Amino acid sequence: MKVNYEILNFKTLGDERGSLIAIEDGYNAPFPIKRVYYIFDTKKDVIRGYHAHINLQQIAIAVRGSCTFIVDNGTKREEINLTTPNQGLLIEGLIWREMKNFTEDCVLVVLASEHYNENDYIREYDKFIGIVHDS
Numbered sequence: 576m577k578v579n580y581e582i583l584n585f586k587t588l589g590d591e592r593g594s595l596i597a598i599e600d601g602y603n604a605p606f607p608i609k610r611v612y613y614i615f616d617t618k619k620d621v622i623r624g625y626h627a628h629i630n631l632q633q634i635a636i637a638v639r640g641s642c643t644f645i646v647d648n649g650t651k652r653e654e655i656n657l658t659t660p661n662q663g664l665l666i667e668g669l670i671w672r673e674m675k676n677f678t679e680d681c682v683l684v685v686l687a688s689e690h691y692n693e694n695d696y697i698r699e700y701d702k703f704i705g706i707v708h709d710s
Contacts, residue, residue, distance in 0.1 A: 579665070579666075579667045579668060579670075580646045580648075580655075580664065580665060580666045580667070580670050581664075581665050582655065582662055582663070582664060582665075583603065583634065583662065583663045583664075583665050584661065584662055585598065585603055585661045585662065585663065586603070586661075587661045596660065596661055598634070598663075598686065604634060604686060605632070605665065606632045606688040607688065608686045608687070608688070609687060609688060609689050609690050610686075610687040610689065610690050610691065611684065611685070611686055611687070612684075612685050612687070613638075613682055613683060613684045613685065614674075614681075614682070614683040614685070615681065615682045615683070617642075617677040617681060619677075619679070621675075621677065622673055622674065622675045623673070623674045623675075623677075624644075624645075624672045624673040624674045625673055625698065625700075626671070626672065626696050626697060626698045627669055627670055627671045627672065627696075627697040627703045628666075628668075628669075628670075628695050628696060628697070629669065629695050629696075629697065629706075630668070630689070630695055631687060631688055631689050631692075631695050632665070632666070632667045632668075632687070632688035632689075633665070633666045633685050633686065633687050633688070634663040634664065634665050634666075634685070634686040635657065635663060635664045635666070635674075635683060635684070635685050636657070636660060636662070636663040636664075636683070636684045636685075636686075637657035637658065637659070637660065637681060637682070637683055638660045638682050638683075638684050639660070639680055639681060639682040640677070640678035640679070640680040640681030640682065641656060641657055641658040641676070641677075641678050641681060642656075642657055642674050642675065642676055642677045642678070642681050642683055643655065643656050643657070643674070643675050643676040644656075644657065644664055644672060644673070644674055645671075645672065645673040645674075645675070646664075646666065646670050646671070646672055647670065647671040647672075648669070648670055648671075648707070649669070649671070649703065649704055649707030649708060650707075656676075657683070663686075669697075669703070669706065669707055669710070671697075671700060671703050
C-alpha cells in the first residue's frame with residue numbers, strides 16, 4: 576500500500592482574459608478521478624476531517640481562499656497551507672487528515688479516486704495508529 580502526501584504544482588494557462596488550470600487523470604492527476612466534491616462556507620474556528628482512508632487517493636485544491644491541512648502518517652504530523660489554486664495536496668493511503676484555518680471565502684475542491692465508501696474511512700485516531708503500526 577502506497578502511503579504518501581505531496582504538493583502538486585499545476586501548470587497555469589492563460590492570457591489577458593484570465594487563467595485556466597486543467598486537471599486530467601494520467602497527466603497531472605496520478606489516478607482516474609471518480610468523484611469530485613467541494614467544501615465551502617466553513618465557519619470560523621471549525622476543524623474538519625478527523626479521518627484517514629484505507630485505499631482512497633485524493634487531491635485537495637483551495638480554488639479560492641485558503642486553509643491548512645494537518646497530515647499525519649502515524650509517525651510524523653505536518654501542517655501544509657493551501658493558498659493558491661495552482662497547487663494541490665495529493666494524499667494516498669493511510670494518512671490521517673484534518674483541515675483548519677479556513678478563510679471566510681475558502682472553496683476546497685477534492686478529487687477522489689473512488690466513489691464514496693464509508694468502509695474505506697478510519698474515523699478514530701487510536702484505530703488509525705494501530706493499523707499503521709501493524710502494517
